Amino acid sequence: NYSPSRMSFNYGGGKTGRVPVGIGPRRLRIVVTGGAGFVGSHLVDKLIGRGDEVIVIDNFFTGRKENLVHLFSNPRFELIRHDVVEPILLEVDQIYHLACPASPTNVMGTLNMLGLAKRVGARFLLTSTSEVYGDPLEHPQKETYWGNVNPIGERSCYDEGKRTAETLAMDYHRGAGVEVRIARIFNTYGPRMCLDDGRVVSNFVAQTIRKHPMTVYGDGKQTRSFQYVSDLVDGLVALMENDHVGPFNLGNPGEFTMLELAEVVKEVIDTSATIEFKPNTADDPHKRKPDISKAKELLNWEPKISLRDGLPRMVSDFRNRISNEDEGKGL
Ligand code: NAD
Ligand code: UDP
Ligand code: UDP
Numbered sequence: 001n002y003s004p005s006r007m008s009f010n011y012g013g014g015k016t017g018r019v020p021v022g023i024g025p026r027r028l029r030i031v032v033t034g035g036a037g038f039v040g041s042h043l044v045d046k047l048i049g050r051g052d053e054v055i056v057i058d059n060f061f062t063g064r065k066e067n068l069v070h071l072f073s074n075p076r077f078e079l080i081r082h083d084v085v086e087p088i089l090l091e092v093d094q095i096y097h098l099a100c101p102a103s104p105t106n107v108m109g110t111l112n113m114l115g116l117a118k119r120v121g122a123r124f125l126l127t128s129t130s131e132v133y134g135d136p137l138e139h140p141q142k143e144t145y146w147g148n149v150n151p152i153g154e155r156s157c158y159d160e161g162k163r164t165a166e167t168l169a170m171d172y173h174r175g176a177g178v179e180v181r182i183a184r185i186f187n188t189y190g191p192r193m194c195l196d197d198g199r200v201v202s203n204f205v206a207q208t209i210r211k212h213p214m215t216v217y218g219d220g221k222q223t224r225s226f227q228y229v230s231d232l233v234d235g236l237v238a239l240m241e242n243d244h245v246g247p248f249n250l251g252n253p254g255e256f257t258m259l260e261l262a263e264v265v266k267e268v269i270d271t272s273a274t275i276e277f278k279p280n281t282a283d284d285p286h287k288r289k290p291d292i293s294k295a296k297e298l299l300n301w302e303p304k305i306s307l308r309d310g311l312p313r314m315v316s317d318f319r320n321r322i323s324n325e326d327e328g329k330g331l
Protein backbone atom coordinates (compact mmCIF):
# COMPACT_ATOMS: atom_id res chain seq x y z
CA ASN A 1 0.00 0.00 0.00
CA TYR A 2 0.97 3.57 -0.58
CA SER A 3 2.89 4.85 2.36
CA PRO A 4 5.32 7.56 1.41
CA SER A 5 6.48 7.85 4.98
CA ARG A 6 8.21 4.49 4.76
CA MET A 7 10.63 6.16 2.38
CA SER A 8 11.74 8.80 4.84
CA PHE A 9 14.31 6.80 6.72
CA ASN A 10 15.12 3.95 4.40
CA TYR A 11 16.76 6.27 1.98
CA GLY A 12 18.51 8.75 4.17
CA GLY A 13 15.52 11.00 4.66
CA GLY A 14 17.28 12.57 7.62
CA LYS A 15 20.19 13.71 5.52
CA THR A 16 17.89 15.45 3.10
CA GLY A 17 16.19 17.32 5.87
CA ARG A 18 12.82 15.64 5.62
CA VAL A 19 10.65 16.15 8.64
CA PRO A 20 10.10 12.84 10.48
CA VAL A 21 6.52 11.65 10.79
CA GLY A 22 4.95 12.81 14.03
CA ILE A 23 7.01 15.97 14.36
CA GLY A 24 5.34 18.03 11.69
CA PRO A 25 3.97 17.89 8.20
CA ARG A 26 6.05 15.48 6.14
CA ARG A 27 7.62 16.57 2.92
CA LEU A 28 7.39 14.31 -0.06
CA ARG A 29 10.32 13.92 -2.41
CA ILE A 30 8.92 14.08 -5.90
CA VAL A 31 10.47 13.58 -9.32
CA VAL A 32 9.03 15.49 -12.27
CA THR A 33 10.45 14.27 -15.57
CA GLY A 34 10.07 16.93 -18.24
CA GLY A 35 9.80 19.50 -15.45
CA ALA A 36 11.53 22.21 -17.51
CA GLY A 37 8.72 22.08 -20.05
CA PHE A 38 5.41 23.90 -20.28
CA VAL A 39 3.15 21.74 -18.09
CA GLY A 40 6.01 20.38 -15.95
CA SER A 41 7.25 23.77 -14.81
CA HIS A 42 3.76 24.81 -13.66
CA LEU A 43 3.38 21.51 -11.82
CA VAL A 44 6.77 22.03 -10.13
CA ASP A 45 5.67 25.50 -8.99
CA LYS A 46 2.61 23.98 -7.37
CA LEU A 47 4.53 21.18 -5.61
CA ILE A 48 7.26 23.52 -4.36
CA GLY A 49 4.56 25.97 -3.30
CA ARG A 50 2.93 23.39 -1.04
CA GLY A 51 6.26 22.52 0.60
CA ASP A 52 7.54 19.38 -1.11
CA GLU A 53 11.03 18.58 -2.39
CA VAL A 54 11.16 18.41 -6.16
CA ILE A 55 13.77 16.87 -8.44
CA VAL A 56 13.38 17.77 -12.11
CA ILE A 57 14.87 15.46 -14.72
CA ASP A 58 15.05 17.12 -18.12
CA ASN A 59 17.33 16.97 -21.16
CA PHE A 60 16.11 20.37 -22.43
CA PHE A 61 14.95 18.88 -25.70
CA THR A 62 11.98 21.25 -25.73
CA GLY A 63 12.13 22.55 -22.16
CA ARG A 64 13.95 25.67 -20.99
CA LYS A 65 15.89 26.57 -17.85
CA GLU A 66 14.10 29.93 -17.89
CA ASN A 67 10.90 28.11 -16.90
CA LEU A 68 12.52 27.13 -13.59
CA VAL A 69 15.13 29.82 -12.98
CA HIS A 70 13.03 31.40 -10.22
CA LEU A 71 13.49 28.16 -8.19
CA PHE A 72 17.26 27.78 -8.50
CA SER A 73 17.98 29.24 -5.08
CA ASN A 74 15.29 27.15 -3.38
CA PRO A 75 16.93 24.41 -1.26
CA ARG A 76 13.96 22.10 -1.90
CA PHE A 77 14.55 22.20 -5.66
CA GLU A 78 17.04 20.20 -7.77
CA LEU A 79 17.52 20.11 -11.53
CA ILE A 80 19.24 17.17 -13.24
CA ARG A 81 20.14 17.33 -16.92
CA HIS A 82 19.45 13.76 -17.97
CA ASP A 83 17.80 11.84 -20.81
CA VAL A 84 15.14 9.50 -19.39
CA VAL A 85 16.00 6.97 -22.06
CA GLU A 86 19.01 6.20 -19.81
CA PRO A 87 18.46 4.53 -16.42
CA ILE A 88 18.78 6.66 -13.29
CA LEU A 89 18.96 5.87 -9.58
CA LEU A 90 17.07 8.12 -7.16
CA GLU A 91 15.17 7.68 -3.91
CA VAL A 92 11.73 9.26 -4.15
CA ASP A 93 8.10 9.00 -3.09
CA GLN A 94 6.32 10.05 -6.27
CA ILE A 95 7.15 10.27 -9.96
CA TYR A 96 5.28 12.54 -12.35
CA HIS A 97 6.41 11.33 -15.76
CA LEU A 98 5.97 14.10 -18.34
CA ALA A 99 9.19 13.86 -20.41
CA CYS A 100 8.35 13.15 -23.99
CA PRO A 101 8.83 14.40 -27.46
CA ALA A 102 8.31 11.21 -29.44
CA SER A 103 7.91 7.48 -29.34
CA PRO A 104 11.37 6.22 -28.26
CA THR A 105 11.25 8.53 -25.24
CA ASN A 106 7.76 7.41 -24.40
CA VAL A 107 8.67 3.77 -24.38
CA MET A 108 12.21 3.69 -22.98
CA GLY A 109 11.74 6.65 -20.65
CA THR A 110 8.52 5.23 -19.26
CA LEU A 111 10.14 1.83 -18.76
CA ASN A 112 13.01 3.36 -16.80
CA MET A 113 10.71 5.46 -14.63
CA LEU A 114 8.52 2.41 -13.94
CA GLY A 115 11.65 0.43 -13.05
CA LEU A 116 12.62 3.22 -10.68
CA ALA A 117 9.11 3.32 -9.18
CA LYS A 118 9.20 -0.44 -8.67
CA ARG A 119 12.62 -0.39 -6.99
CA VAL A 120 11.83 2.36 -4.49
CA GLY A 121 8.07 1.83 -4.09
CA ALA A 122 7.19 5.25 -5.48
CA ARG A 123 3.82 6.13 -6.94
CA PHE A 124 4.04 6.75 -10.69
CA LEU A 125 1.86 9.10 -12.76
CA LEU A 126 1.96 8.92 -16.56
CA THR A 127 0.91 11.93 -18.60
CA SER A 128 -0.74 10.22 -21.51
CA THR A 129 -2.77 12.05 -24.11
CA SER A 130 -6.13 12.36 -25.80
CA GLU A 131 -4.23 11.31 -28.94
CA VAL A 132 -4.60 7.71 -27.77
CA TYR A 133 -8.16 8.08 -29.11
CA GLY A 134 -6.76 8.86 -32.58
CA ASP A 135 -9.38 10.20 -35.00
CA PRO A 136 -12.21 9.17 -32.68
CA LEU A 137 -15.37 7.44 -33.85
CA GLU A 138 -16.99 8.09 -30.47
CA HIS A 139 -17.82 11.64 -29.42
CA PRO A 140 -17.23 12.93 -26.80
CA GLN A 141 -14.54 10.47 -25.77
CA LYS A 142 -14.91 8.41 -22.62
CA GLU A 143 -12.02 6.53 -21.03
CA THR A 144 -13.64 3.26 -22.08
CA TYR A 145 -13.18 4.10 -25.78
CA TRP A 146 -10.22 2.18 -27.30
CA GLY A 147 -9.47 4.69 -30.02
CA ASN A 148 -8.99 4.84 -33.76
CA VAL A 149 -5.27 5.26 -34.42
CA ASN A 150 -3.50 4.71 -37.72
CA PRO A 151 -0.42 2.71 -36.69
CA ILE A 152 1.63 3.78 -39.72
CA GLY A 153 0.50 7.40 -40.01
CA GLU A 154 2.53 10.59 -39.60
CA ARG A 155 1.25 11.10 -36.07
CA SER A 156 1.49 7.48 -34.97
CA CYS A 157 4.95 7.75 -33.39
CA TYR A 158 3.47 9.96 -30.66
CA ASP A 159 0.07 8.24 -30.39
CA GLU A 160 1.38 4.69 -30.38
CA GLY A 161 4.26 5.68 -28.10
CA LYS A 162 1.78 6.91 -25.50
CA ARG A 163 -0.45 3.86 -25.99
CA THR A 164 2.59 1.66 -25.34
CA ALA A 165 3.45 3.77 -22.30
CA GLU A 166 -0.05 3.14 -20.92
CA THR A 167 0.38 -0.58 -21.58
CA LEU A 168 3.72 -0.63 -19.76
CA ALA A 169 2.26 1.27 -16.82
CA MET A 170 -0.62 -1.19 -16.49
CA ASP A 171 1.77 -4.16 -16.80
CA TYR A 172 3.95 -2.79 -13.98
CA HIS A 173 0.81 -2.14 -11.97
CA ARG A 174 -0.58 -5.66 -12.42
CA GLY A 175 2.71 -7.55 -12.52
CA ALA A 176 4.90 -5.71 -10.03
CA GLY A 177 2.32 -3.91 -7.91
CA VAL A 178 3.54 -0.43 -8.83
CA GLU A 179 1.03 2.24 -7.81
CA VAL A 180 0.20 3.72 -11.16
CA ARG A 181 -1.88 6.73 -12.19
CA ILE A 182 -2.76 7.49 -15.83
CA ALA A 183 -3.91 10.91 -17.05
CA ARG A 184 -5.11 11.40 -20.62
CA ILE A 185 -4.47 15.05 -21.23
CA PHE A 186 -6.46 17.05 -23.77
CA ASN A 187 -5.04 20.14 -25.52
CA THR A 188 -3.62 22.48 -22.90
CA TYR A 189 -2.42 26.07 -23.21
CA GLY A 190 -1.00 28.84 -21.05
CA PRO A 191 2.14 30.82 -20.27
CA ARG A 192 5.51 29.07 -20.95
CA MET A 193 4.07 27.08 -23.84
CA CYS A 194 6.67 26.48 -26.55
CA LEU A 195 6.52 29.39 -28.99
CA ASP A 196 7.40 27.38 -32.04
CA ASP A 197 6.25 23.78 -31.74
CA GLY A 198 3.30 24.36 -34.04
CA ARG A 199 0.42 23.87 -31.59
CA VAL A 200 -2.63 25.82 -32.62
CA VAL A 201 -3.05 28.05 -29.57
CA SER A 202 0.62 29.05 -29.42
CA ASN A 203 0.63 29.63 -33.19
CA PHE A 204 -2.47 31.83 -33.18
CA VAL A 205 -1.39 33.86 -30.15
CA ALA A 206 2.19 34.35 -31.41
CA GLN A 207 0.99 35.18 -34.92
CA THR A 208 -1.45 37.74 -33.58
CA ILE A 209 1.19 39.40 -31.39
CA ARG A 210 3.55 39.52 -34.38
CA LYS A 211 0.73 41.02 -36.52
CA HIS A 212 0.85 38.02 -38.84
CA PRO A 213 -2.31 36.25 -40.01
CA MET A 214 -3.42 33.21 -38.01
CA THR A 215 -2.81 30.04 -40.06
CA VAL A 216 -5.96 27.90 -40.15
CA TYR A 217 -5.27 24.40 -41.49
CA GLY A 218 -7.83 22.80 -43.78
CA ASP A 219 -11.32 24.28 -43.60
CA GLY A 220 -10.89 25.12 -39.91
CA LYS A 221 -14.02 23.16 -38.98
CA GLN A 222 -12.14 20.49 -37.02
CA THR A 223 -12.70 20.83 -33.28
CA ARG A 224 -10.59 20.68 -30.13
CA SER A 225 -11.20 21.34 -26.44
CA PHE A 226 -8.72 23.67 -24.79
CA GLN A 227 -7.79 23.54 -21.14
CA TYR A 228 -5.89 26.17 -19.17
CA VAL A 229 -2.66 24.84 -17.63
CA SER A 230 -3.53 25.52 -13.96
CA ASP A 231 -6.68 23.38 -14.31
CA LEU A 232 -4.55 20.55 -15.67
CA VAL A 233 -1.98 20.85 -12.88
CA ASP A 234 -4.77 20.69 -10.27
CA GLY A 235 -6.09 17.57 -12.00
CA LEU A 236 -2.68 15.89 -12.09
CA VAL A 237 -2.13 16.47 -8.38
CA ALA A 238 -5.67 15.32 -7.53
CA LEU A 239 -5.05 12.14 -9.51
CA MET A 240 -1.66 11.49 -7.89
CA GLU A 241 -3.12 11.95 -4.42
CA ASN A 242 -6.19 9.78 -5.06
CA ASP A 243 -6.80 6.04 -4.94
CA HIS A 244 -7.81 5.47 -8.56
CA VAL A 245 -5.47 4.18 -11.24
CA GLY A 246 -7.39 5.64 -14.16
CA PRO A 247 -7.09 6.33 -16.98
CA PHE A 248 -8.73 9.72 -16.45
CA ASN A 249 -9.48 12.29 -19.11
CA LEU A 250 -8.16 15.68 -17.99
CA GLY A 251 -9.46 18.36 -20.30
CA ASN A 252 -11.95 21.17 -20.68
CA PRO A 253 -15.15 19.99 -22.35
CA GLY A 254 -15.66 23.36 -24.10
CA GLU A 255 -15.39 22.44 -27.80
CA PHE A 256 -14.28 24.92 -30.50
CA THR A 257 -13.65 24.75 -34.23
CA MET A 258 -10.31 26.27 -35.27
CA LEU A 259 -12.27 29.11 -36.87
CA GLU A 260 -14.04 29.75 -33.57
CA LEU A 261 -10.70 29.66 -31.74
CA ALA A 262 -9.34 32.25 -34.18
CA GLU A 263 -12.40 34.39 -33.49
CA VAL A 264 -11.81 34.21 -29.71
CA VAL A 265 -8.11 35.08 -30.12
CA LYS A 266 -9.15 38.05 -32.23
CA GLU A 267 -11.73 39.15 -29.67
CA VAL A 268 -9.51 38.92 -26.60
CA ILE A 269 -6.06 39.79 -28.00
CA ASP A 270 -6.33 41.99 -31.09
CA THR A 271 -9.52 42.83 -32.94
CA SER A 272 -7.53 43.64 -36.10
CA ALA A 273 -6.17 40.04 -36.36
CA THR A 274 -6.74 38.19 -39.64
CA ILE A 275 -6.65 34.55 -40.76
CA GLU A 276 -5.20 32.67 -43.73
CA PHE A 277 -5.97 29.10 -44.79
CA LYS A 278 -3.21 26.48 -45.21
CA PRO A 279 -3.40 22.85 -46.28
CA ASN A 280 -3.99 20.43 -43.41
CA THR A 281 -1.74 17.53 -42.39
CA ALA A 282 -2.78 13.91 -42.93
CA ASP A 283 -4.72 12.06 -40.22
CA ASP A 284 -5.72 15.24 -38.42
CA PRO A 285 -8.45 14.21 -35.95
CA HIS A 286 -11.77 15.77 -37.02
CA LYS A 287 -13.08 16.38 -33.54
CA ARG A 288 -12.08 15.93 -29.98
CA LYS A 289 -13.86 16.64 -26.70
CA PRO A 290 -13.38 14.91 -23.37
CA ASP A 291 -16.13 13.30 -21.37
CA ILE A 292 -14.86 14.16 -17.89
CA SER A 293 -17.62 12.59 -15.80
CA LYS A 294 -15.20 10.00 -14.40
CA ALA A 295 -12.74 12.63 -13.12
CA LYS A 296 -15.61 14.74 -11.78
CA GLU A 297 -17.05 11.85 -9.85
CA LEU A 298 -13.93 10.09 -8.58
CA LEU A 299 -11.39 12.91 -8.33
CA ASN A 300 -13.85 15.70 -7.59
CA TRP A 301 -12.07 17.67 -10.30
CA GLU A 302 -13.26 19.84 -13.13
CA PRO A 303 -11.71 22.73 -15.01
CA LYS A 304 -12.56 26.24 -13.85
CA ILE A 305 -11.08 28.52 -16.50
CA SER A 306 -12.84 29.09 -19.82
CA LEU A 307 -10.98 29.79 -23.06
CA ARG A 308 -12.00 33.45 -22.97
CA ASP A 309 -10.61 33.81 -19.44
CA GLY A 310 -7.50 31.73 -20.05
CA LEU A 311 -6.18 33.19 -23.31
CA PRO A 312 -5.52 36.69 -21.93
CA ARG A 313 -3.43 35.12 -19.13
CA MET A 314 -0.80 33.90 -21.59
CA VAL A 315 -0.42 37.10 -23.55
CA SER A 316 2.13 38.98 -21.45
CA ASP A 317 4.45 35.94 -21.27
CA PHE A 318 4.23 35.53 -25.05
CA ARG A 319 4.78 39.26 -25.66
CA ASN A 320 7.89 39.26 -23.44
CA ARG A 321 9.42 36.23 -25.10
CA ILE A 322 8.65 37.46 -28.60
CA SER A 323 10.16 40.88 -27.92
CA ASN A 324 13.27 39.24 -26.37
CA GLU A 325 13.64 37.13 -29.51
CA ASP A 326 13.31 40.18 -31.71
CA GLU A 327 15.96 42.02 -29.68
CA GLY A 328 18.22 38.98 -29.98
CA LYS A 329 17.94 39.24 -33.73
CA GLY A 330 18.83 42.92 -33.58
CA LEU A 331 15.35 43.97 -34.71
P1 NAD B 1 6.97 20.20 -23.28
O1 NAD B 1 7.65 19.85 -24.57
O2 NAD B 1 6.89 21.64 -22.90
O3 NAD B 1 7.62 19.40 -22.08
C1 NAD B 1 8.25 18.16 -22.22
C2 NAD B 1 9.54 18.22 -21.43
O4 NAD B 1 10.18 16.93 -21.50
C3 NAD B 1 10.54 19.23 -21.97
O5 NAD B 1 11.05 20.01 -20.91
C4 NAD B 1 11.63 18.37 -22.61
O6 NAD B 1 12.90 19.00 -22.61
C5 NAD B 1 11.57 17.14 -21.75
N1 NAD B 1 12.08 15.92 -22.39
C6 NAD B 1 11.76 15.47 -23.63
N2 NAD B 1 12.42 14.33 -23.89
C7 NAD B 1 13.16 14.05 -22.78
C8 NAD B 1 14.05 13.01 -22.44
N3 NAD B 1 14.31 12.00 -23.30
N4 NAD B 1 14.64 13.04 -21.24
C9 NAD B 1 14.37 14.05 -20.36
N5 NAD B 1 13.54 15.06 -20.64
C10 NAD B 1 12.94 15.07 -21.83
O7 NAD B 1 5.50 19.54 -23.36
P2 NAD B 1 4.25 19.73 -22.41
O8 NAD B 1 3.19 20.34 -23.21
O9 NAD B 1 4.66 20.35 -21.13
O10 NAD B 1 3.84 18.22 -22.17
C11 NAD B 1 4.15 17.53 -20.97
C12 NAD B 1 3.52 16.13 -21.04
O11 NAD B 1 2.10 16.24 -21.18
C13 NAD B 1 4.01 15.29 -22.22
O12 NAD B 1 4.15 13.95 -21.79
C14 NAD B 1 2.89 15.41 -23.22
O13 NAD B 1 2.83 14.29 -24.06
C15 NAD B 1 1.69 15.49 -22.30
N6 NAD B 1 0.57 16.15 -22.98
C16 NAD B 1 0.56 17.49 -23.17
C17 NAD B 1 -0.49 18.10 -23.83
C18 NAD B 1 -0.54 19.59 -24.08
O14 NAD B 1 -1.52 20.06 -24.68
N7 NAD B 1 0.42 20.37 -23.63
C19 NAD B 1 -1.55 17.31 -24.29
C20 NAD B 1 -1.51 15.93 -24.09
C21 NAD B 1 -0.44 15.36 -23.41
N1 UDP C 1 15.69 1.49 -13.75
C1 UDP C 1 16.11 2.75 -13.48
N2 UDP C 1 16.24 3.14 -12.18
C2 UDP C 1 15.94 2.31 -11.14
C3 UDP C 1 15.47 1.01 -11.43
C4 UDP C 1 15.35 0.62 -12.76
O1 UDP C 1 16.37 3.56 -14.38
O2 UDP C 1 16.08 2.73 -10.01
C5 UDP C 1 15.57 1.06 -15.17
C6 UDP C 1 16.37 -0.20 -15.45
O3 UDP C 1 17.66 0.16 -15.89
C7 UDP C 1 15.58 -0.88 -16.56
C8 UDP C 1 14.17 -0.34 -16.41
O4 UDP C 1 14.21 0.66 -15.41
O5 UDP C 1 16.08 -0.48 -17.83
C9 UDP C 1 13.17 -1.39 -15.98
O6 UDP C 1 13.57 -1.89 -14.73
P1 UDP C 1 13.05 -3.28 -14.16
O7 UDP C 1 13.75 -3.54 -12.87
O8 UDP C 1 11.57 -3.30 -14.14
O9 UDP C 1 13.45 -4.30 -15.29
P2 UDP C 1 14.73 -5.21 -15.46
O10 UDP C 1 15.93 -4.35 -15.21
O11 UDP C 1 14.54 -6.27 -14.47
O12 UDP C 1 14.61 -5.64 -16.88
N1 UDP D 1 -3.96 23.93 -36.49
C1 UDP D 1 -4.29 25.05 -37.24
N2 UDP D 1 -3.34 26.02 -37.40
C2 UDP D 1 -2.11 25.95 -36.81
C3 UDP D 1 -1.80 24.81 -36.03
C4 UDP D 1 -2.76 23.81 -35.90
O1 UDP D 1 -5.39 25.16 -37.79
O2 UDP D 1 -1.32 26.88 -36.98
C5 UDP D 1 -5.02 22.90 -36.28
C6 UDP D 1 -4.57 21.47 -36.55
O3 UDP D 1 -4.79 21.14 -37.91
C7 UDP D 1 -5.47 20.68 -35.62
C8 UDP D 1 -5.75 21.64 -34.46
O4 UDP D 1 -5.35 22.92 -34.92
O5 UDP D 1 -6.69 20.40 -36.24
C9 UDP D 1 -4.98 21.30 -33.20
O6 UDP D 1 -3.62 21.15 -33.51
P1 UDP D 1 -2.50 21.00 -32.40
O7 UDP D 1 -1.25 20.61 -33.08
O8 UDP D 1 -2.49 22.20 -31.54
O9 UDP D 1 -3.06 19.83 -31.47
P2 UDP D 1 -3.48 18.32 -31.78
O10 UDP D 1 -3.71 18.15 -33.25
O11 UDP D 1 -2.35 17.53 -31.28
O12 UDP D 1 -4.73 18.14 -31.02
